[in-house]
Amino acid sequence: MSSSAGASSMDTPMPQGWDDDERMSYLFSAFRESRDVNPHDWDNKQSFWKSAIMQRCKHENKGVIDGERVAGMFKRKGRIPVAVNRVLVEMARCGEIVRQTDFESSVTAGWISWGVNQVVYKPLGWAYGAIFKRNVQSLQGPFIVLEVLKEIADATLECHHQSVNSDALDRLVDYTTLRESCRSTCVDDITFRLALLYLRKTKKIVVTDAPPEKQVIKFIGKNQTRVSQITETEIGILRLKKTRVSLKQQIEQLICDTNRLQEETRQCLRKGLKSSAKSTLRRKKLAEKSIERKEATLDTLQEMMDRIQNAETDQMTMEAYKSGAAALKKTLADNGLTAESVDETMSEVQEVMEMCSEIDDTISQGNRDIDETVSLDSGIDTDALEAELADLLSNDESTEHIPGTNDVTARPSLLRDLPEVPDSEPIGSPDVTMENTPTLLAS
Numbered sequence: 001m002s003s004s005a006g007a008s009s010m011d012t013p014m015p016q017g018w019d020d021d022e023r024m025s026y027l028f029s030a031f032r033e034s035r036d037v038n039p040h041d042w043d044n045k046q047s048f049w050k051s052a053i054m055q056r057c058k059h060e061n062k063g064v065i066d067g068e069r070v071a072g073m074f075k076r077k078g079r080i081p082v083a084v085n086r087v088l089v090e091m092a093r094c095g096e097i098v099r100q101t102d103f104e105s106s107v108t109a110g111w112i113s114w115g116v117n118q119v120v121y122k123p124l125g126w127a128y129g130a131i132f133k134r135n136v137q138s139l140q141g142p143f144i145v146l147e148v149l150k151e152i153a154d155a156t157l158e159c160h161h162q163s164v165n166s167d168a169l170d171r172l173v174d175y176t177t178l179r180e181s182c183r184s185t186c187v188d189d190i191t192f193r194l195a196l197l198y199l200r201k202t203k204k205i206v207v208t209d210a211p212p213e214k215q216v217i218k219f220i221g222k223n224q225t226r227v228s229q230i231t232e233t234e235i236g237i238l239r240l241k242k243t244r245v246s247l248k249q250q251i252e253q254l255i256c257d258t259n260r261l262q263e264e265t266r267q268c269l270r271k272g273l274k275s276s277a278k279s280t281l282r283r284k285k286l287a288e289k290s291i292e293r294k295e296a297t298l299d300t301l302q303e304m305m306d307r308i309q310n311a312e313t314d315q316m317t318m319e320a321y322k323s324g325a326a327a328l329k330k331t332l333a334d335n336g337l338t339a340e341s342v343d344e345t346m347s348e349v350q351e352v353m354e355m356c357s358e359i360d361d362t363i364s365q366g367n368r369d370i371d372e373t374v375s376l377d378s379g380i381d382t383d384a385l386e387a388e389l390a391d392l393l394s395n396d397e398s399t400e401h402i403p404g405t406n407d408v409t410a411r412p413s414l415l416r417d418l419p420e421v422p423d424s425e426p427i428g429s430p431d432v433t434m435e436n437t438p439t440l441l442a443s
Contacts, residue, residue: 156186206218
């Protein structure tokens with residue numbers, strides 16, 4: 001059986017199953033005295049309300065809850081969940097929520113000692129109360145949800161890193177500027193201050209000892225593991241930046257004043273108040289001169305800031321050169337590459353090549369010696385061979401073949417015995433005509 005609850009119409013997201021009356025009636029009921037009676041029932045309620053509290057805190061970007069008002073945050077149809085108080089006690093026992101005063105005092109006590117107190121001594125106190133006290137007392141006062149506070153602190157750190165254009169110029173930021181830039185990350189001022197305290201505990205920021213509106217904060221760099229202390233040079237750079245911002249605001253105001261005085265001068269002239277117009281125009285000229293002086297100062301400050309930024313770039317370049325040179329030197333050393341070793345290696349290569357050349361020459365000379373010693377022409381008269389070869393060639397040239405043979409080599413001799421081809425047309429017999437030509441051919 002389910003029905004729509006009034007709280008579900010709120011903008012704040014409610015836990016899953018909030019409209020189920022039967023399930024909510026079960027979850028709104030109190031815990032049993034001992035978890036051993038029904039562990040599933042105990043763990044189910046614990047998980048539901050813990051998730052609901054976390055969801056509400058994350059939705060509102062608030063890491064602080066009031067122990068006495070948490071149950072009222074989940075009021076449904078005039079009914080307040082009784083189980084919430086026990087859930088808060090269990091969260092405190094496990095160190096998931098801590099009292100705000102204890103968290104703030106841990107800054108002076110140190111993170112380690114505070115952690116030992118929260119993880120060791122206080123859980124023993126909770127266990128003692130659970131054993132010897134039946135009634136669980138409600139938590140009173142503000143408590144910090146550490147998981148939510150950590151997320152807000154990390155978001156604040158990331159917000160600052162995204163706004164950094166130069167580490168040399170943006171290492172420090174005043175509290176007011178930081179608060180405005182992180183307004184979308186955390187709306188609640190108390191939670192924001194506690195988030196900075198969390199970052200301070202984890203050595204990710206350093207804060208000057210001053211009221212919040214005058215505090216100066218230094219953040220850890222992206223490639224650093226721990227933030228360093230604030231130096232006088234960094235304080236000077238921050239003052240330089242604030243002076244530049246102030247000058248820009250003054251120049252903008254003076255420009256507005258000159259425009260206003262220009263308009264007043266025109267109105268005085270229209271009304272015929274020449275003296276007033278002259279006085280107003282004089283004030284306008286003074287404002288313009290002030291603008292020129294301030295703009296010159298602003299240009300000088302900007303040039304100084306550019307040089308500071310360039311100095312940081314030069315430092316990064318030199319560090320890159322040093323790292324590269326050291327890496328190259330180590331690589332050469334690991335591979336045994338030195339001028340002496342290379343020269344020695346090249347000498348060895350030259351000696352090996354000369355040795356190979358000598359081996360080739362020796363093999364060639366040996367082959368020639370073998371050819372002279374063992375020859376296939378031994379015992380044969382070379383001059384006689386040449387004479388017999390010449391005789392065979394002369395006999396081939398004088399040899400004639402029989403006419404009528406199909407030997408192709410005989411055709412030139414037969415052609416030489418034929419008469420020359422006549423140059424003129426043959427003269428035919430007068431008795432021979434074209435009509436009897438077939439007869440002659442047939443005969």
